[in-house]
Amino acid sequence: MLVHDEDQRLLADAAKGFIQEKAPVAALRKLRDEKVADGFDRDLWRQMAEMGWTGILVPEEAGGLGFGFVGAGIICEEMGRTLTASPFLSTAMMAATAVSRAGSPAQKERWLPAIAAGETIIATAIDEGRKHAPEKTALKAEVSGNGFRLSGAKTYVADGQVADAFLVAARTAGSAGETKGISLFLVDSKLAGVSSERVVTLDSRGAAHVSFDNVQITGADVLGEIDDGLGLLEIVLGAGRAGLAAELSGNAQESFGRTVDYLKERKQFGRTIGAFQALQHRAAHLFSEIEIAKSAVLGALQALDADPAGAALAVSLAKSKAASVARLAAQEAIQMHGGIGMTDAIDIGLFAKRMQVASELYGDADFHADRVALARGF
Amino acid sequence: MEALDQFRRDTRAWLEANCPAEMRVPVRGDDDICWGGRNWVFKSEAQRVWLERMAARGWTVPAWPREYGGGGLSHEEVTILKQEMAAIKARSPLESFGIWMLGPALLAFGSHEQKLEYLPPIARGEIRWCQGYSEPNAGSDLASLQTRADDGGDHFVVTGSKIWTSYADKADMIFCLVRTDFSAAKHLGISFILFDMTWPGVSTKPIMLISGKSPFCETFFDGVKVPKANLVGTLNRGWDIAKYLLTHEREMIGGGGGGLLGGRSPGQLAAQEIGVGDDGRLADPFLRVDMARAEVDALAFALTMTRYKDEAASGGRGVGDKSSVLKYYGTELNKRRYELMMRAAGTQGLEWEGARTNDGELPRGWLRTKANSIEGGTSEVMLDIVAKRLLQLPSA
Ligand SMILES: Cc1cc2nc3c(=O)[nH]c(=O)nc-3n(C[C@H](O)[C@H](O)[C@H](O)COP(=O)(O)OP(=O)(O)OC[C@H]3O[C@@H](n4cnc5c(N)ncnc54)[C@H](O)[C@@H]3O)c2cc1C
Ligand SMILES: Cc1cc2nc3c(=O)[nH]c(=O)nc-3n(C[C@H](O)[C@H](O)[C@H](O)COP(=O)(O)OP(=O)(O)OC[C@H]3O[C@@H](n4cnc5c(N)ncnc54)[C@H](O)[C@@H]3O)c2cc1C
Numbered sequence: 001m002l003v004h005d006e007d008q009r010l011l012a013d014a015a016k017g018f019i020q021e022k023a024p025v026a027a028l029r030k031l032r033d034e035k036v037a038d039g040f041d042r043d044l045w046r047q048m049a050e051m052g053w054t055g056i057l058v059p060e061e062a063g064g065l066g067f068g069f070v071g072a073g074i075i076c077e078e079m080g081r082t083l084t085a086s087p088f089l090s091t092a093m094m095a096a097t098a099v100s101r102a103g104s105p106a107q108k109e110r111w112l113p114a115i116a117a118g119e120t121i122i123a124t125a126i127d128e129g130r131k132h133a134p135e136k137t138a139l140k141a142e143v144s145g146n147g148f149r150l151s152g153a154k155t156y157v158a159d160g161q162v163a164d165a166f167l168v169a170a171r172t173a174g175s176a177g178e179t180k181g182i183s184l185f186l187v188d189s190k191l192a193g194v195s196s197e198r199v200v201t202l203d204s205r206g207a208a209h210v211s212f213d214n215v216q217i218t219g220a221d222v223l224g225e226i227d228d229g230l231g232l233l234e235i236v237l238g239a240g241r242a243g244l245a246a247e248l249s250g251n252a253q254e255s256f257g258r259t260v261d262y263l264k265e266r267k268q269f270g271r272t273i274g275a276f277q278a279l280q281h282r283a284a285h286l287f288s289e290i291e292i293a294k295s296a297v298l299g300a301l302q303a304l305d306a307d308p309a310g311a312a313l314a315v316s317l318a319k320s321k322a323a324s325v326a327r328l329a330a331q332e333a334i335q336m337h338g339g340i341g342m343t344d345a346i347d348i349g350l351f352a353k354r355m356q357v358a359s360e361l362y363g364d365a366d367f368h369a370d371r372v373a374l375a376r377g378f
Numbered sequence: 379m380e381a382l383d384q385f386r387r388d389t390r391a392w393l394e395a396n397c398p399a400e401m402r403v404p405v406r407g408d409d410d411i412c413w414g415g416r417n418w419v420f421k422s423e424a425q426r427v428w429l430e431r432m433a434a435r436g437w438t439v440p441a442w443p444r445e446y447g448g449g450g451l452s453h454e455e456v457t458i459l460k461q462e463m464a465a466i467k468a469r470s471p472l473e474s475f476g477i478w479m480l481g482p483a484l485l486a487f488g489s490h491e492q493k494l495e496y497l498p499p500i501a502r503g504e505i506r507w508c509q510g511y512s513e514p515n516a517g518s519d520l521a522s523l524q525t526r527a528d529d530g531g532d533h534f535v536v537t538g539s540k541i542w543t544s545y546a547d548k549a550d551m552i553f554c555l556v557r558t559d560f561s562a563a564k565h566l567g568i569s570f571i572l573f574d575m576t577w578p579g580v581s582t583k584p585i586m587l588i589s590g591k592s593p594f595c596e597t598f599f600d601g602v603k604v605p606k607a608n609l610v611g612t613l614n615r616g617w618d619i620a621k622y623l624l625t626h627e628r629e630m631i632g633g634g635g636g637g638l639l640g641g642r643s644p645g646q647l648a649a650q651e652i653g654v655g656d657d658g659r660l661a662d663p664f665l666r667v668d669m670a671r672a673e674v675d676a677l678a679f680a681l682t683m684t685r686y687k688d689e690a691a692s693g694g695r696g697v698g699d700k701s702s703v704l705k706y707y708g709t710e711l712n713k714r715r716y717e718l719m720m721r722a723a724g725t726q727g728l729e730w731e732g733a734r735t736n737d738g739e740l741p742r743g744w745l746r747t748k749a750n751s752i753e754g755g756t757s758e759v760m761l762d763i764v765a766k767r768l769l770q771l772p773s774a
Contacts, residue, residue: 001454002685003692260769274771277762283771284764288703295681321678370659372677373670378649378660 032204039206049118062112073246080250095122123163141170160208252329320368414503447501453691476500510554546595570616632708709750
């Protein structure tokens, strides 16, 4: 059934209440205006851990909720409505998925309870150029001693400025562009040779460019299979992409809701501008698009819960659709607010800025439409 | 869960045993669809057998109650039946305005006697219905209709004309909106009545479409005597029924896209015909981009239909005004799909007659889809409904 079940509805209510109260858009403004270097509020993150959210995808035996992707997506969507900054996507969704699916017993023991407790932040370091392209990984991992030596650099690692560890995609064989030869490593951010440069981002949140300069790691830091990491990475990215799609859906719904409210209140030419059919039809079109995106998002989250390895098409569908709809929502929100929409004083612009980041991360609408087309045979 | 799995296994086995092979190839145009009715001539023995077998199980209208000829299936079971039919590419055994529109309206508003009289013949494909709504001066502004039904004692006397009546010349009966009170506000003087197309005073005249086909008619009523028992619901309150019925019509038109493409998307068809490169991508990059975007929208739209139906089923209500979203989006999407198909077909899409192209099936289909965003309420009217009812934006 393409609807939320009872538990999921309860979670949605709880998430909405919590996030609206503790992390409204004003909280993001505060982070931005006070130039908080972390890019998120550690106290809020601790409270989210107390709610169990940091462990939402961590299995129960490792101290998590084991609630599933639909539940994680619900939280992302609510955070999308208020532009909540947190390492939820990188750590609670992507890293938790990576370690719980492919971690060795020792890795699970080391990382999962820490993720569930909100004590550790793990950022995923994949891309090396401007556009998302996992198979273009060139960062080298050469055999050295009983482990590997990493050298290379990663661009725009979300939450990289605060990460305790990185999930790094590196090349153990082949060359950039090949799907074989990529391996995944869990690398402590305090190791010698790891350095990161914080990126001050459009959305006032955090990211870093990260360099690995002959970083020595051990064989125990390998996650999953050597040379064959792309499959696991796909699943980890699936979690991230679906989470971003859910967030974008929340972002679009909220900026649209604010726009509709404005249409009902602003008067020009002696009437509320919402009475002009030229604006009504665009609003109605956008509403339809948002409805379509919501379905794609729920479809992707359910597909991940059913079979993470088989969910690629559903996930790309959701990311492509949600990204393009959120873009339209942002454009229309600014336009229909008229001049006031261009001001920093109201929140509309903040939704547009986060939309741009969330759309670009882990593949934009075109990247994912291409994957949908390939999966569908053309 | 166990019961549903069992239902799926049983359904699969039954379909496998009972769906004739000829009914597992996509329909090739309107002429290949089974519409039923008193004068229906089956296109093949397989078509007859398939209808008979499905009707016997109530599966032409699987969700309707058994006492009215339906299958009495739950929402989940209907979904499973559809999935299993799709899996073997089984054709729909019967299409009709009776199933899509009149049936749901009668189930909601008809008397028990009316349901018993009209629903089982619809389910068995014995009576074909047409819809008498639009008039020359009442299209988008449907409530301004002028066809009159005067009180004649135990009957009404119906006079006036309708336009765009699909298949009026082939239909056995009509569900018709008439004005029964000229003094009331325009929505409050309309009634919903049923009558036979063979009764004295009814005549039809075909309207040729740009696709070169003519399933549409002007319909004239000249003093048609209709018994009062044929009034559905309350006198002068027919607008409520009309609107309810339209939500079903819109849901159906919105979801009906692509039947002629046999379930394949433009991109998939183009890949077959134009071919793909070594990288698996369609050779024409411009076309591919547009097709990829349409594919995303089509898949997400299909999920939306499922979601709305699941929401409606779990909330115990209908899709309601959200049918306007489906109608708008689905029909615009269907037009896009045919535009893409025409681009992919190139000069093949320019052939109008001849066996090679099945008498220009594609360009005729392309032209036919242009009506999708007009029939059953135009896209502009759908957007108005979304704006006013769903978004509660003010009226001018
Ligand atoms: C960056 C910037 C610089 C500017 N510089 C100047 C300047 O130097 N001097 C100056 O005097 N002004 C300036 N302006 C103001 C500018 O001219 C107004 O913002 C503009 O005229 C729109 O008016 P508004 O913002 O009140 O929007 P509104 O009139 O409130 O419009 C809101 C929305 O409703 C729509 N709308 C309104 N009426 C209708 C209608 N009848 N039918 C359909 N849609 C309608 C609008 O198109 C818009 O999308 C500037 C604005 C900006 C953003
Ligand atoms: C193929 C086909 C099959 C049909 N089948 C049937 C049938 O079986 N039975 C039946 O009763 N009817 C049928 N119809 C009629 C159909 O319901 C009407 O054509 C439709 O409601 C539009 O009415 P109209 O043609 O009078 O257009 P008009 O109402 O004249 O509209 C002309 C244009 O103006 C626009 N417009 C009108 N009002 C507004 C507004 N308020 N705001 C913005 N734009 C507006 C419309 O969107 C349209 O683009 C069929 C039509 C077609 C084409």
